[in-house]
Amino acid sequence: MAAFVALLRAVNVGGTGKLPMTELKAxxxxxxxxxxxTYIASGNVVFTSRKSESAVKAALERRLHAHAGAPVGVLVRSAAEMAEVLADNPFAKMAPNRTVAIFLDKPPTANTLADIRGRNDEEIKLGRREIYVHYGDGMGTSKLAIPAAKTGTARNMNTIATLAKMAAEL
Incomplete structure (x- = not known):
């Protein structure tokens, strides 16, 4: 059995996509x-499965769509991949609550950095299937727009560290 981390997109954030974690677990x-x-209310779940990453993603998206009546994006990583995301953080010396990995289904394209708008003091680096962002002044005031991240979902390094640890323990 493989251990996985599933990250739901736009769940319990800003008054949208209400989903109690007890229901997600069920x-x-x-x-x-x-x-x-599950871990915190923003749609993070770790589990084991004999299915492939793509099969896990498809099954969970179908089930969430049936529950919500609308598509819910799901990004899936193996336990090893989640540990790699944490280890590969190019901003490891920066505040972990101001540094995020934006999880994507596919590797960021070559024009990802060129398409960014509203950049101020944010530092951005591309990962395997992630975009790392350090928000120097915090996310709350940032005007950063990353078109490539539209279908992704972000988690800060504190959350990623916890999820990586939880998945490693399975």
């Missing part, structure tokens, strides 16, 4: 995932 268990645990 949905994952209904799908046959094992050792299911």
């Amino acid at each position: 949905m994952c268990e209904e799908l046959g995932f094992g050792a299911v645990r």
Whole structure:
């Protein structure tokens, strides 16, 4: 059995996509995932499955769509990949609560950095299937727009560290 981390997009953020984590846990268990645990209310879940990453993603997206009546984006990483995201953080010396990885389904394209708008003091680096951003003054006042991140979802390094640890323990 492989350990996975699933990150839901736009769940319980800014008054949209309400989904209690108890319901998310129950949905994952209904799908046959094992050792299911959620972390904070923003749509983070770790579990084990014999399915491939793509099969896990498809099953979870179908189940969430049926529940919500609308598509819910899901980004999936293996336990090893989540540990790599943490280890590859190019801003490891910066405040972890001001540094995020934006998770994507595919590697960022060559024009990802060229398409960015509203950049101020943010530092940006591309990862394997992530975009790392350090928000010097915090996210709250940032006007940064990254078109490539439209279908992705961001988590700060504190959350990533916790999820990587949880997945490693499965």
